[in-house]
Amino acid sequence: MKDNIVILFSVLLTVSFGFSQIPIEEYRREIEQLKTDDIVNEYWNNLYKIDQQILVNTTDLKIADSISISNMIKAALIFDIHGTKGYNSRGISGFLPILNFSHNHIGQSQIAYWPIIEKCAKIGGAIENFGGNYPAYQLECLSLTFYNYSLFNQQEKYPILVDKLSEIETVNIVDELLKSFQYQNELRKLSEVGVLNSWYLQSFKDHTDEGEFSFVKMSDDNLYLKISGRIQKLELIQTYNKSKIYRLETEPFGWSYIYGNDGSLTLIDENANELIKYTLVK
Numbered sequence: 001m002k003d004n005i006v007i008l009f010s011v012l013l014t015v016s017f018g019f020s021q022i023p024i025e026e027y028r029r030e031i032e033q034l035k036t037d038d039i040v041n042e043y044w045n046n047l048y049k050i051d052q053q054i055l056v057n058t059t060d061l062k063i064a065d066s067i068s069i070s071n072m073i074k075a076a077l078i079f080d081i082h083g084t085k086g087y088n089s090r091g092i093s094g095f096l097p098i099l100n101f102s103h104n105h106i107g108q109s110q111i112a113y114w115p116i117i118e119k120c121a122k123i124g125g126a127i128e129n130f131g132g133n134y135p136a137y138q139l140e141c142l143s144l145t146f147y148n149y150s151l152f153n154q155q156e157k158y159p160i161l162v163d164k165l166s167e168i169e170t171v172n173i174v175d176e177l178l179k180s181f182q183y184q185n186e187l188r189k190l191s192e193v194g195v196l197n198s199w200y201l202q203s204f205k206d207h208t209d210e211g212e213f214s215f216v217k218m219s220d221d222n223l224y225l226k227i228s229g230r231i232q233k234l235e236l237i238q239t240y241n242k243s244k245i246y247r248l249e250t251e252p253f254g255w256s257y258i259y260g261n262d263g264s265l266t267l268i269d270e271n272a273n274e275l276i277k278y279t280l281v282k
Helices: 002-016 024-032 037-057 061-082 092-102 107-123 136-147 155-166 173-187
Strands: 192-200 212-218 223-227 230-239 243-248 256-260 265-268 274-277
Touching (some): 024 061, 037 061, 037 092, 061 092, 061 173, 092 107, 107 136, 107 173, 136 155, 212 230
Antiparallel strands (some): 192 212, 212 223, 223 230, 256 265
């Protein structure tokens, strides 16, 4: 009963503030009051229940983002205030930061949270072999979020990609998570003006998936990649006679899209190697 009350309170607190803000100072005071290892551990357990019982069953993207980023912020605050007190690297608290990361679908949020992933990896425990040997699962989540591209069985890429993520300076994790939440709210105010082209989803080089994604023009006069109801801003890098090079805003790996005047689209890595050549929807 007590656990259910805590869970309900946390969710109601998140939703009651709407989608324009997250009550960070309320969370901070709440976490500062956790005095013993057992109480901190119980708090970790309650965050896990929010993830498993509420977040994964939430279909509304606005509500899901609010719950997801709130959970990420709370986890970051626990580490900031209590360190590893009450943290069991092979228990629920060891799994939760991984789930926070994988159940969030905003690239900017995942990048902000990466230092927490690195902290957990340094401690060891569940993260070492969750979904494969670290960092396979975490890189897969990030790559799918940004590019819908799978890194499955591409271990040779892992060291370079981890180095790129480690080079990103995150001064304050909580502040960066809050910024990612606020930015999503700003994006939701935009309206779609037109679709340039659409392609079939493809996470592996050798076959297409169900569904489509598009390059769209939004009401702020910028281009965005639209996939699964979400948009990511595209930045024009270079213009050629027959194509343009676009890169996703805040993308971490240095990968780009070659968008041809004929509607063709290719994802390339930081060395201009072809990763996927997409099939145009006609």
